[in-house]
Amino acid sequence: MKFRLFTLITLLTLIPATGFSADETVVAETDEAIETANGTMEYTETTTYSSSSSNSAAVGNFAIKIGPVGNIYVVDANTQLDPGIGGYIAFDYRFHPHWSAEVGVMVTLQDGTGISAGDKNTLLLGIPTFDLKYYFLGESRWDPYVLLGVGFYAITEGSNNNGSTAFGIGSNMGIGCDFYITERFSVGVTASFRPIAFIESIGGNRNGNSLFPFSMYGNFAYHF
DSSP states (O other), X not given: OEEEEEEEEEEEEEOOTTSSXXXXXXXXXXXXXXXXXXXXXXXXXXXEEEEEEEOHHHHOSEEEEEEEEEEEEOSOOSSOBOOEEEEEEXXXXXXXXXXXXXXXXXXXXXXXXGGGTTOOOEEEEEEEEEEEXXXXXXXOSEEEEEXXXXXXXXXXXXXXXXXXXXXXXXXXXXXXXXXXXXXXXXEXXXXXXXXXXXXXXXXXXXXXXXXXXXXXXXXXXXXX
16 A cells, blocks of 8 residues: 655745746655555655756847936036936847847937027937947846947927037946846836037038936836
């Protein structure tokens, strides 16, 4: 006669650093008592191991991000602007545990101040921006990073017809951190400084412009 005395099941779940993969190991130990022909009891122990794992490829190294943006202009320039708000959308490729590349489009709306007072509804556009990110921890649910990038920018004419529309190139330097809610969803914040040089025209006495926005981002991302 065979009967089971007890069963112990232990489930260990290891959540890897980025939230990109998870390893699960199940260990089952069973002690059984078997009655022999001479009436004595012999005990046998059986241990069964099973595991399932998923790696970063199962979720993918790509992400779509969307979120709000706020700009503060830390240096007076021409055009002078009040703080602005807007949004952005970005596509991110995590090609290495420590590195990713991101391309995005952003837009913020702000009014003029100082010498530009009365000039309403000026748009600042990043069309697009390119950033290279370095992640300190490589694989962590909390995922801090630094970034360096470049972007193509445009500033539109506001409510005053003063010929302030311009296009230019700027750099982008910043820090940020993402937090993985699950393997597929994360939230994050970024702070960056982006000096931008604009060209308003190729002739005349006033053909250049510059802006120095400090930007704060929030994002919600889907990873696939």
